[in-house]
Amino acid sequence: xxxxxxxxxxxxxxxxxxxxxxxxxxxxxxxxxxxxxxxxxxxxxxxxxxxxxxxxxxxxxxxxxxxxxxxxxxxxxxxxxxxxxxxxxxxxxxxxxxxxxxxxxxxxxxxxxxxxxxxxxxxxxxxxxxxxxxxxxxxxxxxxxxxxxxxxxxxxxxxxxxxxxxxxxxxxxxxxxxxxxxxxxxxxxxxxxxxxxxxxxxxxxxxxxxxxxxxxxxxxxxxxxxxxxxxxxxxxxxxxxxxxxxxxxxxxxxxxxxxxxxxxxxxxxxxxxxxxxxxxxxxxxxxxxxxxxxxxxxxxxxxxxxxxxxxxxxxxxxxxxxxxxxxxxxxxxxxxxxxxxxxxxxxxxxxxxxxxxxxxxxxxxxxxxxxxxxxxxxxxxxxxxxxxxxxxxxxxxxxxxxxxxxxxxxxxxxxxxxxxxxxxxxxxxxxxxxxxxxxxxxxxxxxxxxxxxxxxxxxxxxxxxxxxxxxxxxxxxxxxxxxxxx
Numbered sequence: 446x447x448x449x450x451x452x453x454x455x456x457x458x459x460x461x462x463x464x465x466x467x468x469x470x471x472x473x474x475x476x477x478x479x480x481x482x483x484x485x486x487x488x489x490x491x492x493x494x495x496x497x498x499x500x501x502x503x504x505x506x507x508x509x510x511x512x513x514x515x516x517x518x519x520x521x522x523x524x525x526x527x528x529x530x531x532x533x534x535x536x537x538x539x540x541x542x543x544x545x546x547x548x549x550x551x552x553x554x555x556x557x558x559x560x561x562x563x564x565x566x567x568x569x570x571x572x573x574x575x576x577x578x579x580x581x582x583x584x585x586x587x588x589x590x591x592x593x594x595x596x597x598x599x600x601x602x603x604x605x606x607x608x609x610x611x612x613x614x615x616x617x618x619x620x621x622x623x624x625x626x627x628x629x630x631x632x633x634x635x636x637x638x639x640x641x642x643x644x645x646x647x648x649x650x651x652x653x654x655x656x657x658x659x660x661x662x663x664x665x666x667x668x669x670x671x672x673x674x675x676x677x678x679x680x681x682x683x684x685x686x687x688x689x690x691x692x693x694x695x696x697x698x699x700x701x702x703x704x705x706x707x708x709x710x711x712x713x714x715x716x717x718x719x720x721x722x723x724x725x726x727x728x729x730x731x732x733x734x735x736x737x738x739x740x741x742x743x744x745x746x747x748x749x750x751x752x753x754x755x756x757x758x759x760x761x762x763x764x765x766x767x768x769x770x771x772x773x774x775x776x777x778x779x780x781x782x783x784x785x786x787x788x789x790x791x792x793x794x795x796x797x798x799x800x801x802x803x804x805x806x807x808x809x810x811x812x813x814x815x816x817x818x819x820x821x822x823x824x825x826x827x828x829x830x831x832x833x834x835x836x837x838x839x840x841x842x843x844x845x846x847x848x849x850x851x852x853x854x855x856x857x858x859x860x861x862x863x864x865x866x867x868x869x870x871x872x873x874x875x876x877x878x879x880x881x882x883x884x885x886x887x888x889x890x891x892x893x894x895x896x897x898x899x900x901x902x903x904x905x906x907x908x909x910x911x912x913x914x915x916x917x918x919x920x921x922x923x924x925x926x927x928x929x930x931x
Contacts, residue, residue: 495855497862499815499847504797507837509830511724511790515715517739519782520773521707523681527696528674531555536692543686546679546705553677553690553702560672567665574661578654585647592640599633606630683707706782711774713739713752715788722768724792725754732757737772738789741780750777754790795829795837803836804851812840813849813856815864821849823858879916887912890922893929 535554539546546552606626613623688703690696717725727733734754741748751774758769772788780786805812810828813821826840847864849856856862882890894900894908908925911917917925 494861494863495853496865497853497856498850499864499866500801500850501847501866502799502840502843502845504799504841504844506794506796507798507800508794509792509837510832511717511721511792512833513715513717513721513788513790515713515786515788517711517713517774517780517782517784517786519683519706519708520710520712521681521683522782523679523683523705524701525552525677525679525685525703525705527555527677527698527700527702529555529560529671530697530700531559531675531695533690533692533694533696536690539685540688540703541685542688543684544688545684547682548679550679551676552679555675555677555696557672557675560668560675564665564668564672567661567668570661571658571665574654574658578651578658581647581650581654585644585651588640588643588647592637592644595633595636595640599630599637602626602630602633677702679705681705681707708781709776711777711780711782712755712771713737713774713786713788714769714771716765716767716769718767722770725770725790732770735790739772739774739777739780740787740789741784742787748777748779750780751775792830795839797841798829798837798839800832800835800837801848802850803831803834805848806836806838807852810838812838812843813852813858814843815847815849815862818861819864820861821856821858824848880919880922881916882912882922887915889929890917890925893925897928 532555533553534556537544537546537550537552539550540552606623606629609623609626613620683705684707686704686706687701690702696702722732725732725735732754737752737754739750739752752772754770754772756771758771761767762769774780801812806826806828809825811823811825814824816822824840824843826838826843828836828838830837847866849862891909891912894905894912897905908917908921911921
């Protein structure tokens with residue numbers, strides 16, 4: 446009986462063991478099957494909808510602004526140079542870098558001693574030449590008086606000869622008297638010739654004296670000019686720069702002593718491309734005198750003035766491209782020659798155009814257009830100008846339609862968006878559907894979340910906090926149950 450009881454006990458234990466093993470095998474098989482089904486299941490994610498700013502295409506007439514960069518220079522500038530050499534004996538107090546001078550102000554003086562001596566000698570030579578000219582003219586007057594006297598005597602001798610010949614013809618005179626009268630007349634004529642020669646000599650002496658006087662006056666003027674050149678004055682008003690001379694220094698002729706710049710007569714020179722230059726030409730093919738705006742950003746302070754295009758360079762320049770343009774400036778307080786400025790030139794107006802942010806265009810000059818069901822489609826536009834962060838385009842086919850103003854990598858053809866129009870706030874994201882859980886289900890999910898070591902700590906804490914409230918988002922609950930094999 447004891448053997449039989451032990452045998453039945455052994456058979457029972459064997460059957461129980463086999464049953465438990467079969468149950469375990471079934472559970473493992475079910476787990477593997479659930480895992481395989483979960484891995485092969487198709488995702489059930491919903492379509493994502495992005496928010497995007499849109500604007501309505503409305504054609505209008507826009508005036509593009511050409512932006513270039515240039516350098517200021519003065520239209521009135523003068524080098525201060527010494528016209529003669531010598532020692533600097535006097536310097537004006539404002540003859541220094543930054544000194545303001547007016548036209549006609551004396552800047553410095555070079556030692557004039559030698560030039561004063563030369564001027565006195567030239568004055569003496571002029572006085573001597575004047576005295577010589579007076580003597581020559583007086584001698585000429587005397588020679589002319591002698592000529593007149595000799596001429597009258599010759600006339601008397603000719604009359605006496607004529608009378609003697611008449612007497613001979615009447616038979617009351619002698620041939621000897623006629624010969625004597627003829628010799629006397631001939632001597633008188635010879636005297637007249639001598640007096641004429643004296644007059645010619647006197648005239649030559651007067652001419653020589655007059656030439657000498659003119660030469661002396663020229664030398665006097667030269668001496669006076671060289672003396673005046675020792676005093677250097679400002680020929681224009683302005684501000685001094687590059688001053689390089691001291692009192693007592695020795696300068697040479699034509700040495701540069703400084704430079705005067707008139708800061709009130711400024712111009713800007715800037716270079717544009719050939720295409721930009723062509724847009725500034727008038728109907729007659731010449732550069733139009735367009736108004737310009739000049740801006741100088743000086744340490745956060747924006748200095749602005751206006752101007753007008755005046756002329757253009759005759760050539761492009763070696764190694765350069767485009768065109769060099771000059772524009773005169775209106776009074777510009779705070780601006781100085783040498784400043785680098787921004788030049789804005791208004792181009793001819795463009796009718797039927799639209800201004801859009803540059804981010805609305807892609808590399809193929811296409812924009813995203815809002816279509817039915819708020820889905821996007823691509824449409825081409827004609828790019829006319831780029832204006833900083835904006836573009837000016839012509840899109841007649843899109844008149845009245847809405848386009849995306851800021852393209853992002855997530856936006857493209859066929860994407861559905863939530864349009865955000867000017868003046869509207871972005872539509873709020875839809876809230877996730879929350880599902881209430883019973884306590885047993887909360888406990889089961891809590892155990893799974895706490896035992897899952899691969900889950901990020903932040904995500905685990907968020908889910909546990911939601912489980913404490915007894916609710917979970919529908920998508921989160923679906924993912925957890927899928928991982929649990931339910």
